[in-house]
Amino acid sequence: MVEHVLVAPDKFKGSLSAAEVAGRVSAGLGVPTVELPVADGGDGTVDAAVACGFTRVTREVTGPTGEPVAASYAWLDESRTAVVELAEASGLRRLPGGPEPLTATSHGTGELIADAVRRGARRVVLGLGGSASTDGGAGMVQALGARLLNSAGEELGRGGAALRELAKIDISGFIDISGVEVVVASDVDNPLLGPHGAAAVYGPQKGATPEDVALLDAALGRLAAVATQTHGLLGAVEHDGTPRPMGVAGAPGAGAAGGVGFAALAFLHADIRPGIEYLLDLLGFDEHVKGARLVVTGEGSLDEQSLRGKAPVGVAQAAGRAGVPVVAVCGRRTLSDEALRAAGIEAAYALTDLEPDPERCMAEAGPLLERLAARVAADRL
Ligand SMILES: Nc1ncnc2c1ncn2[C@@H]1O[C@H](COP(=O)(O)OP(=O)(O)O)[C@@H](O)[C@H]1O
Numbered sequence: 001m002v003e004h005v006l007v008a009p010d011k012f013k014g015s016l017s018a019a020e021v022a023g024r025v026s027a028g029l030g031v032p033t034v035e036l037p038v039a040d041g042g043d044g045t046v047d048a049a050v051a052c053g054f055t056r057v058t059r060e061v062t063g064p065t066g067e068p069v070a071a072s073y074a075w076l077d078e079s080r081t082a083v084v085e086l087a088e089a090s091g092l093r094r095l096p097g098g099p100e101p102l103t104a105t106s107h108g109t110g111e112l113i114a115d116a117v118r119r120g121a122r123r124v125v126l127g128l129g130g131s132a133s134t135d136g137g138a139g140m141v142q143a144l145g146a147r148l149l150n151s152a153g154e155e156l157g158r159g160g161a162a163l164r165e166l167a168k169i170d171i172s173g174f175i176d177i178s179g180v181e182v183v184v185a186s187d188v189d190n191p192l193l194g195p196h197g198a199a200a201v202y203g204p205q206k207g208a209t210p211e212d213v214a215l216l217d218a219a220l221g222r223l224a225a226v227a228t229q230t231h232g233l234l235g236a237v238e239h240d241g242t243p244r245p246m247g248v249a250g251a252p253g254a255g256a257a258g259g260v261g262f263a264a265l266a267f268l269h270a271d272i273r274p275g276i277e278y279l280l281d282l283l284g285f286d287e288h289v290k291g292a293r294l295v296v297t298g299e300g301s302l303d304e305q306s307l308r309g310k311a312p313v314g315v316a317q318a319a320g321r322a323g324v325p326v327v328a329v330c331g332r333r334t335l336s337d338e339a340l341r342a343a344g345i346e347a348a349y350a351l352t353d354l355e356p357d358p359e360r361c362m363a364e365a366g367p368l369l370e371r372l373a374a375r376v377a378a379d380r381l
Pocket residue numbers: 011012013014015016299300301302305310330331332351352358361362363365
């Protein structure tokens with residue numbers, strides 16, 4: 001049998017989806033390939049799951065600003081697994097106008113989870129990243145039946161800032177998730193609070209000013225404190241009687257997606273896993289890499305961030321375990337050859353090597369990528 005090339009890229013954000021990248025690379029290589037578009041839990045995760053055999057389920061849910069949005073999750077009947085990508089319902093890309101750091105909500109993500117649970121999900125994979133909100137997952141758990149109340153017993157409004165008024169959480173109407181395994185796939189390991197927390201680190205990319213960051217951090221602290229006091233909150237008390245949610249607030253990943261990581265731990269009993277590793281398992285990477293002579297991975301920008309658990313490095317590690325060499329394609333790169341080799345990537349090919357004008361690189365990404373892949377083939381195959 002002719003050994004195949006496994007083409008397993010992430011998207012080039014802003015120009016090509018992961019499936020489009022895989023298609024163009026295959027066309028340019030001109031040899032037998034297996035295409036396995038990948039994702040790390042953030043934008044494009046549902047698309048990657050659908051490309052590897054999941055069914056797309058689309059629902060109208062609440063967007064980050066309260067406007068309705070059509071959002072999808074991916075569903076696999078055999079294992080009754082739902083892949084819910086937070087960015088689909090509650091992502092920056094769903095903001096109809098400018099950012100709304102104080103009031104953006106994760107509500108729609110909770111609606112998608114509820115839909116998957118009603119459909120009979122045994123496992124819900126919740127992919128985090130690219131969120132518009134810093135609400136500690138408040139909207140998500142409200143959509144799942146929790147009531148977040150102020151001292152007058154009134155339901156809190158939308159968004160993170162409202163949590164400053166939180167006095168009580170009533171979970172008597174919470175959806176029954178017994179028998180549902182919830183796994184959070186996250187590419188960040190920040191805690192909920194403080195200088196490395198959700199508001200401080202990711203608030204600014206959602207439009208938060210320094211004052212907003214301070215306010216949101218305090219509001220998230222209030223959520224953690226009230227969650228700790230909430231009698232009967234899932235996972236509220238460890239076996240030895242110590243309260244869980246405050247500990248949970250410090251857990252790596254609790255600060256992902258504006259604190260949705262925290263809510264998933266405290267309310268959904270979730271396990272948090274490194275996004276790309278978990279997704280590669282789910283997409284069957286180890287099966288596909290067997291017998292391959294080369295893996296081609298990639299993403300839009302190969303930079304310092306890539307080294308911190310982004311898809312190409314995760315792919316390179318997994319391919320390395322199987323003894324298969326890896327090269328990467330990208331739109332642009334700032335990493336040196338040495339840094340790439342240390343991460344297990346033998347060489348990287350950038351569109352900007354072919355076309356120095358960044359705008360044309362974005363606009364003509366598809367045809368350029370085919371040409372770039374032909375270079376990879378000439379060098380490597
Ligand atoms: N066709 C392209 N040509 C050059 N650069 C690109 C292209 N597509 C995406 N990029 C660059 O990649 C960036 C997105 O990075 P990417 O790695 O895809 O996502 P993320 O940073 O979210 O992981 C864009 O802002 C842009 O700078």
